[in-house]
Amino acid sequence: MTTITRTEFRLALRSPGNLFWPVAFPAILLTILGLIPSFREPNPDLGGARVIDLYVPVTILLSVIMSGLQALPPVLSAYREQKVLRRYATTPARPFGLLMAQFAVQAATVVAGAVLVLLVGRLGFDAQLPGAPGPYLLVFAMALVATFGIGGLIAGTAASTKTATTVGSVAFIASMFTAGVWFPVAAMPDPLRDVVTFTPLGAAAQAMDSAATGQWPELLPVLVLTGWAVTATALAVRWFRWE
Amino acid sequence: MPDIIDVHGLRQEFGRTTVLRGIDLHVAEGEVFGILGPNGAGKSTTVSALAGLLRPTAGTVRVAGIDPAANRIAATRLIGVQLQQAGLQPKLRVGEAVDLFASFHRDPLDGRELAERLGLPPEKPFETLSGGQQQRLAIVLALVGRPRVALLDELTTGLDPVNRRTVWELIEEVRDAGTTIVLVSHLLEEVQRLCDRIAVLESGAVKVVDTPAGLVAGSSAPVVVSFDGDVDGIDGLPGAVSLHRNGSRVEVSGTDDTAWALLDLLRDRGTRPQGLRISSRTLDDAYLDLIREEHTPEDVT
Numbered sequence: 359m360t361t362i363t364r365t366e367f368r369l370a371l372r373s374p375g376n377l378f379w380p381v382a383f384p385a386i387l388l389t390i391l392g393l394i395p396s397f398r399e400p401n402p403d404l405g406g407a408r409v410i411d412l413y414v415p416v417t418i419l420l421s422v423i424m425s426g427l428q429a430l431p432p433v434l435s436a437y438r439e440q441k442v443l444r445r446y447a448t449t450p451a452r453p454f455g456l457l458m459a460q461f462a463v464q465a466a467t468v469v470a471g472a473v474l475v476l477l478v479g480r481l482g483f484d485a486q487l488p489g490a491p492g493p494y495l496l497v498f499a500m501a502l503v504a505t506f507g508i509g510g511l512i513a514g515t516a517a518s519t520k521t522a523t524t525v526g527s528v529a530f531i532a533s534m535f536t537a538g539v540w541f542p543v544a545a546m547p548d549p550l551r552d553v554v555t556f557t558p559l560g561a562a563a564q565a566m567d568s569a570a571t572g573q574w575p576e577l578l579p580v581l582v583l584t585g586w587a588v589t590a591t592a593l594a595v596r597w598f599r600w601e
Numbered sequence: 602m603p604d605i606i607d608v609h610g611l612r613q614e615f616g617r618t619t620v621l622r623g624i625d626l627h628v629a630e631g632e633v634f635g636i637l638g639p640n641g642a643g644k645s646t647t648v649s650a651l652a653g654l655l656r657p658t659a660g661t662v663r664v665a666g667i668d669p670a671a672n673r674i675a676a677t678r679l680i681g682v683q684l685q686q687a688g689l690q691p692k693l694r695v696g697e698a699v700d701l702f703a704s705f706h707r708d709p710l711d712g713r714e715l716a717e718r719l720g721l722p723p724e725k726p727f728e729t730l731s732g733g734q735q736q737r738l739a740i741v742l743a744l745v746g747r748p749r750v751a752l753l754d755e756l757t758t759g760l761d762p763v764n765r766r767t768v769w770e771l772i773e774e775v776r777d778a779g780t781t782i783v784l785v786s787h788l789l790e791e792v793q794r795l796c797d798r799i800a801v802l803e804s805g806a807v808k809v810v811d812t813p814a815g816l817v818a819g820s821s822a823p824v825v826v827s828f829d830g831d832v833d834g835i836d837g838l839p840g841a842v843s844l845h846r847n848g849s850r851v852e853v854s855g856t857d858d859t860a861w862a863l864l865d866l867l868r869d870r871g872t873r874p875q876g877l878r879i880s881s882r883t884l885d886d887a888y889l890d891l892i893r894e895e896h897t898p899e900d901v902t
Contacts, residue, residue: 361704440688448682
């Protein structure tokens, strides 16, 4: 690991308050939901699945959203606003190196959050581990790339840290809805689900649901998610304002 | 030896504003080169262009033969930069910052030792540093990679006299180790002590490039005699350090002896030149004269 990545990790650990949301909060939310008895009962409306099972991928996506849309945009735009990127522009590390280090830190918080969710689900509420781990991991990784791409795009184009935080929050709330935090996507009425399928987190939620039960995800949500990942990342790279 | 910094016809425009209008600079390897000039003269823009942070509107910039704006990686390995405005991660501590920046280079200096010499507490986070401490940290970060060229914008602005002297000693050491240094300064004392040559910038153009001695005549020439006339037969005056001719104006810098010998010479010739002035000279005077000349030419008669 490069010194710059190690340094960014150390700085992240120095703000434990910021780590709480992507690392601990999703597992805590899953615990609270799991304490509701009816959520632990098989639900015929959900094809015999339990609500708590549906919330395992959802809370993992919540960690992705917390990191990519809540934590990332203010950090990146503050690095520009406080002319940190300008300083790195004078070094062989380049501002790009600092951003990559920050992405690595954020991704690590999400991985930690996801592992915690899986552990709590498995040990606390007897939820099955993902039936198709390969596709599950792949969809998870693509959801990460798409969300970080959107977060990077917001940070790169917002005029100030304040704007980045505000726009990030709006995207954050919208994504929580489409990921199914309030209402699992699988339980949404058809017309609503059809719309949500075309959002990055909605597509990710459906694909992860499938992978959780051991099936390969359908093609449409995977294509939608890929489209978001590629487009958002490309635009973020293209439009990022370094100064 | 070819010049390590070679700037030719550098123009820098931002939208409709022209900040640099055709600058030529040549700095030899190992030289300490000062850039002086009033606010808004284009000093920081020149530094940014030398660092490769700006792509010139026109003209060429070469540092050790490379174009720093086009070849960023090579430029950043070669050039250490202290910018007037540059931040760091707020929670990054002094010691971590110097270690991190040292890690970017193949053969760095002992950054922690440098920081300690400049009185920087290693455990202090960047966000709690005072302006002067940030300034000193910026100097350490610019020098820690043992750069071949160091660009230092407003080297000691905002530092107290003790810190300023410590920084000067450090700069002299770095120069002795072979680094070429370009420094922007408003402190004429600093320029006089450190710089081999100075460029004075005004309104985006180089007004003059000279040695501090050439510019001022320093302590060996505290007296300046100037008059309208010609220079025929007035060389070889005792103690004379420089003889400049600017239009019809002749300016001789030297000692009291120089002044008396010159007056004797003029009297012997029977000439009574117009505008005879005898004054004592400091670098400040020289600089102010140079800058004032531009705005109010009628003062110089």
